[in-house]
Amino acid sequence: MRVVVDFDLCESNAVCMQIVPEVFEVRDDDFLYILNETPGEELRDKVEEAVQRCPKQAISLAEG
């Protein structure tokens, strides 16, 4: 599983950061940073939740 963020859509709402802080972080500069592009399977449920709850629908998952 690889986390893909469309940064043209992302507006740093930080919802993803609340759901999976292991993977997403919005820093003081208001930009989103991906801490781990290939999180382990144990985080799949949470990452999928972040994908669905992103207000801008800016996150997707690629397999592999």
Place this chain on the structure above:
Amino acid sequence: MQRIAIVGASLAGLRAAQELRRRGFTGNVRLIGADPELPYDRPPLSKQVLAGEWEPARAMLIDRKALRSDDIEISTGTAVTSLDLGGRRLSTEHESIDYDGLVIATGARPRRLPTATPAGVHELRTLADARSLVADLSDGPQTIVVVGAGFIGAEVAATCRSQGHRVTIVEVAPVPMERAVGAEMGAVMADLHRRHGVDVRLGVAVDQFVGDERVAGVELGDGSTLEADVVVVGIGVVPNTEWLEGSGLVLDNGVVCDATLLAAPGVVAAGDVARWPNLLFDETMRIEHWDNAGDQAAAAARRLLATGAEAQAFTPVPWFWSDQYDRKVQVAGRTNDADEVVVAHGAVDEGRFVALYRRGERLAGAFGMNRPRHVISSRALIAERGSFAEAIDRLTD
């Protein structure tokens, strides 16, 4: 449970269907919606779509292929007209649909003024509404009156002003967005619009529209008349529950559910239509925001699949965002019935700050302008029933 019917095919309905599949439900999932479109996202309608930056089609949440791959059967343009609760059966104009489990996600529709509305008076809820409004605004800068400064009104005003239109907001309350953010932050929003050149008329109602075939103006309760080429009315929504009258479900400004979102045996509700006691706040609420629609729908789907002992109360911290001009407004928790509202981080003048809402000793809500990270951390604290004092401490660090 073999057949689950979901009435309402917008965000909540779609997320309920997807959650059923995610949780391994292998029976029939049928999504039935009155809107002729496949499920689409509403937030862009008052922003990117209205601004002409997006083709309306870009707001679609899913296509038929993806629905098929999840084995979700969908009927669009199909209004469900009644529910036989005991017989577990729905009726549409053309057929009866038997179900074992039911998700009610029929949402809400715009409240309307009790006055005649000539052409050029719009509301903005559906993709069709957005297309019609965009078409009406395509003729260069125009004079626009926005009736109602709630969420939709404020966003429409900001988008239209940014497009170069002349915009007046008419709001009967003393400040914009009062219901969503309270009086203090509402006043901040009024300033924001005024600084961008919007004429903000507060504490005044609309009497009637001027113009027969096509709107030409708006007569206000204070005797004045505003010129208008286009009017957008956004004065709140009413939950779509008429089809449930007489069904035996309890209806009271929405479908009344228990704390786990169950409205009756085998029946759950989610999204704008659902009213439930949120135990985190000891408050019965009905939430009209995007994040709740999806989150609550997923919880409702899990509730439907749960046996009694597994059922969990749905206790979210509501959260919403609104983009107006270059400001990102985000609100977490509850802003109503606050004992105190304090700017705890940043400064209002700088357009980058967080205000906190206190109820008793507890942190009840947070309002952020261009401060997403801080709102999210406050949201987490609200979920932990954190104290107001600790919230202030964290933000002033």
